[in-house]
Amino acid sequence: MARKQGIWLIHNHASGSNDAAGLAALREHCGARGMPVEHVTCFPRDDLPTPQALDAAGIGIAALFAGDGTINAALDALAGWGGKVLVLPGGTMNLLYHRLFGDCDMVEAIDAVASGKAATCRAEMIESAAGNGYAGVLAGPGTSWNTVREAMRERDLAGMAREASEALEHTLDGPPVACIEPALGRDEGYPLIQLTPTRDGIEITAFHAETTGEYVKQTLALLQHDFRSGPHDVLGKADRVKLRIIGAGTLGLLLDGEPAEASGASTFALGHAGVDMLTTRPDGR
Structure with a gap:
């Protein structure tokens, strides 16, 4: 038809x-x-x-x-x-x-x-065994703040306070995540790593919080989902990225904001969407 x-x-x-x-x-x-x-x-x-x-x-x-x-x-x-x-x-x-x-x-x-x-494109995305990320992927104990955002969305003040306490504890004490292939950033890892698909590869950004002031700033950024306003380092770009947690447990993930988990070292590869998307920026600019 x-x-x-x-x-x-x-x-x-x-x-x-x-x-x-x-x-x-x-x-x-x-x-x-x-x-x-x-x-x-x-x-x-x-x-x-x-x-x-x-x-x-x-x-x-x-x-x-x-x-x-x-x-x-x-x-x-x-x-x-x-x-x-x-x-x-x-x-x-x-x-x-x-x-x-x-x-x-x-x-x-x-x-x-x-x-x-408008033109069409096959937008870059991130592929992994845990699922796909079209906007991006977040990994590490810092992803636990997503539960606080859900409580905020439901206007559940008691739930928000409870989830915030648990998320803060998990962010501070949970096993950090490190970028092992390519070997970038700190060997001891970070509370949160963000992977963003671009035309030039997966951009790897690590977020940290080492002082009281940084913790407050990072917490506000996590709640607002505006991660770039928190303390961070851009580690580089690569077509394939392997992350692993430092210690025991599973790797917490947010795939376009949706929670997921991975065990062991996890590989994330640059791919392209399986359907044409309309765009006014076919060259990415």
């Missing part, structure tokens, strides 16, 4: 911008620009559409209006599809969206697609 300009919208009502008003504004603008929303999936309430379902509906564009975690699941599900994916800023940080569209707001991104000014 020939594809048309209609959109299959995938969203998550728990994501940052997915209230009724935001969804209505998105649908209205897409319709006005000749790209009507013809099908809607609310994940995880609904199953993600398969490439076969999109093809059967004659859909050419799947729009992802959600946070990085939902986008991760959708891109995995759409791998191998012959259509195009439009990532929109429906979450908190919207890291992948900004890689694809820079400082464009959502209206500008939709206009670029509707006018034919």
